[in-house]
Amino acid sequence: MFSDGEFGICRNIRRESKRYINLNPIQRGGIIPKETIPILNEWLDGYSICDFCEGRLEDIKSPPIEKFVHDILPKFLDIDIVRLTNGAREAKFAVMHALCKSNDRILIDQNAHYSTFISAERLNLEIHEVPNSGYPEFKINPEDYAEKIEEVNPRLVLLTYPDGNYGNLPDARRVGKICSEYGIPLILNCAYSVGRMPISARKLNADFIIGSGHKSMASSGPIGILGIKGEWEDEILRKSKRYKNKEIEFLGCGPRGLPTVSLMASFPYVAKRVERWDKEVEKARYFIKKIEEIDGIRQLGEKPKNHDLIFIESSRFYEISKRHKKGRFFLYHELKKRGIIGIKPGLTKNFKMSTYQLKKNELNMVIDAFSEIANL
Amino acid sequence: MFSDGEFGICRNIRRESKRYINLNPIQRGGIIPKETIPILNEWLDGYSICDFCEGRLEDIKSPPIEKFVHDILPKFLDIDIVRLTNGAREAKFAVMHALCKSNDRILIDQNAHYSTFISAERLNLEIHEVPNSGYPEFKINPEDYAEKIEEVNPRLVLLTYPDGNYGNLPDARRVGKICSEYGIPLILNCAYSVGRMPISARKLNADFIIGSGHKSMASSGPIGILGIKGEWEDEILRKSKRYKNKEIEFLGCGPRGLPTVSLMASFPYVAKRVERWDKEVEKARYFIKKIEEIDGIRQLGEKPKNHDLIFIESSRFYEISKRHKKGRFFLYHELKKRGIIGIKPGLTKNFKMSTYQLKKNELNMVIDAFSEIANL
Structure with a gap:
């Protein structure tokens, strides 16, 4: 029924990007630490975690998902209840x-992820937005x-x-205060913070x-965690x-397989890295300082920077793209030549990237690459 | 914040069951073939498959998810459109x-999986059931x-x-005919057939x-596939x-990570095993023949058997449980002593199991174990 060519499509897949420094913000917090890899190799099979299930994923005792979900994760998020999604x-x-x-009606910040809007759209909710402050900082004002x-x-x-x-x-604490004063529940989407920085619900x-x-807890996708304040349990x-x-709401059980094991096995690594968050902010600020020394490159978003996810405006790269033979793909190619990927191919004027967990030599490679390319 | 003991809970996890013959029906079709393992090891990181995404999971060209989802899987299911879930x-x-x-209102067979009922309940649908024929065959009559x-x-x-x-x-084709005559769309839940036996939508x-x-396509959970007849596209x-x-409906993208790679990488293996389905039915029938030679053990459900998932009624094991010092857990312990797991601990009178992809010597070990235990 299927040709060798078709089977080849399925099987001859290599992750080429492994050899590169990957600046894509969605990738930097999901890298599996080496101590997790041998553990994952025991749990690759389908429903691996369900061998000793008595009816619910979060109650499985072997592996000890029960302790992880009911004790460890609530302590990590400083919240009453946690579920895996x-x-x-x-x-x-x-x-x-x-x-x-x-x-x-649902009220969402204008900077929300597309999947927030789509979740609301799927449910036919009336979406209202809290606008950001616009160029250049795009800040959300809690008031x-x-x-x-x-x-x-x-x-x-x-x-x-x-x-x-x-x-x-943004000042989430102030937004939380406002919501609780009005008695309206607040969801904090911490996809880029839980697992990177200390978070207390x-x-x-x-x-x-x-x-x-997969975004920020060194886990194999897809897996999420949902912390729930006790009063919403019912x-x-x-x-x-x-x-x-x-x-x-979880259709019985959520992530029944490997991603759950990866979240558990990487957790000690994640819990420790969260404590070094100030170093990551320092690194991001250092990077911004260095690249803003290049004429025609600046960071947009709030200043000073408090996170590793960095939005860059670069009239310099845009100018080069107009005369470079690769056109708007020149930046992608020039970075790749220098061992760097993760900035969306075709972008030159506005793009996002992350310095999260880059080693010092890698960070310097990226800074040098930006400087060299700016001088093309 | 966390003790070494808490970190140990997360990290000291071994899949003990790996050393056993596992008769659990949810496990037998999800075992990862050895040729898939090295491929998976390249793609463990978070959003691994999203390095070259241009906006939609099913359109990713590297790895060639696009070809897999748009060409190979529709051909496999003999349907117009496929999505990953x-x-x-x-x-x-x-x-x-x-x-x-x-x-x-939704009409569901009485034998449906609990998650079918819960999906309908989550949407507040009015559930109506087509009853089965009751003991001992529990068959669904298409009429x-x-x-x-x-x-x-x-x-x-x-x-x-x-x-x-x-x-x-059941006679799905006839049910499909009836539904199309009435112009009502039919979902076939083939969680236990797609990837085990040939299926043409x-x-x-x-x-x-x-x-x-994870149930039947030798993949790391959680991942599903949804085949869609063209007329429902919009x-x-x-x-x-x-x-x-x-x-x-897919909130933008579905299984963004390792499970998608596992589905692709195991696909050639799965496509080939489907062609040997008749051998699996033979094996199940042989197993049933042998264990029904034991007094007080019989297979429930349709006869002759057309699938590897087998429901057993055993007055023999039940009788033994009443006098055994381990009580109703005796069967679990006696099987485990013999290198076999996967029958729910505490069950003796009615339980389900599967012979899928058991090797001949493994099948004989299981038959011998049943005989020995029946004579305790």
Whole structure:
């Protein structure tokens, strides 16, 4: 039925990018540490974690998912309850689905990830936005949440912390305070913070906190975590009438397989790296300082920078692209020649990147590459 | 913040079951073939497959997910369109969500998987059931679908092919014919057939066909596939108004990571094993013949058996459990002593198991174990 060529398509797949420094923000926090790899190799099979399941993923004792989900992760997020999901977007959808009905209003920051908007669109929610401050910082002002809540009276509020474009870290604590004053639940989308920096749901006044294993917790995708403040337990963890131990919003069980093992096995590594977050912020600031020395390159988004996700505006690279034989793909090619990938092919004027967990020599390679290319 | 003990919980995880013959039906079709393992090791990192993404998982060219999803899988299922999902249940939910609104009626076989019922419950659908024939065969009569459709006028129909309890293979083609005569779309839940046996959506008259990578396609969970008949494209693949290339029902992208690679890399192996399905049916029948020679053990579900998933009724084991010092856990312990696991601990009278892909010596070990234990 299938030719050798077709089988070859399936099997001859190498991850070419492994040899490069990858600046793509979605990749830098998901690299599996070497101590996790042998563990994963024991758990590759289909439903590997379900050998001793008694009915629910979060209650599995061998491997000790139960302790991980019910003790360790809630302590990590400083929240009452945690559930595993198929990703951050699936967690957002689950909360929206549990709390909202069609045509309900939801209030979202303008910097939110596309999957936040799509989750709301899937549920036919009426989306209202808290606008950012526009060029050049694109900041979210927490006080605007109060104003918009008055205006819109939303069922649910979401803030992206940080956003995935500019890496801005808005004052989530203040937004949480405002939401709790109005008695409206707040989702913090922490896909780019949980696993990178210390996060306490309690301190930030969040009702729900969402993390991404593949984005920021050194895990094999797809996997997310959803932290839930105790008062929402009944609504979010509603059980099936027919299958008494199954939680409806998670269709019984979430990530049943390898990604769950990867999240657990990498957790000690992740918990430790979070404590060195200040070094990552320093690194990002150092990088920005160096590349802003190049004429025609600047960082957009809040200043000073508080996160590794960096948005760059580069009139210099744009100018070069107009005369370079590779046109707007020149930057991609020039970086690749220098062992660097992860900036979207075709972009020169505006692009995002991350310095997260780059080693010192790698960071210097990137800075040197930017300088050289700027002088082409 | 965390103790060494807590970190140990995360990291000291071994898959003890690897050393045993595992009879659990959810495990036998998900074992990763050895040629897939080195490929997976290149793609363990978070969003590994997204290095060269231009906006949609199914359109990624490196690795060639595009060819796999748009050419190879539709040919495999004999259907127009395929999408990857986070699992079979998530695929069922997506179709139900796209086609139904709250309080719509859905018609489901009584043998359906719990996650089918929960998907419908999550959407507040009114569930109607086509009953099975009861003890001892628990068969679904396709003609009952016509009767129930007349009675209920459902928005959507689902048939489980085969079901996950008895491994019965109902006449799906006839159900498909009936549904198409009434103009009502049919979902075939093939979580236990796609990847084990040849399946043609066209021949079975299915509008949607759903497979499970971790259950039956030698893939790392969680991953599912959803086959879609062309006429449903607009409804199922509805695009976001704001993000024109993102499909709402899949929240933009489905299984963004390792499980997708595992599905691809194991596909040649899976496509070949499907062609040897008759040998698997023979093996199951042989097994049943041998164990039914033991007094007080019989197979329930349709006869002759057409699938490897076997439901056993054993008054013999039940009798032994009443006098054994381990009580109802005796069967689990006696099998484990003999290198066999996968029958739910505590069950003796009714349990399910699978002979899928057992080697001849393994099959004989299981038969011998049953005989020995029956004589305790």
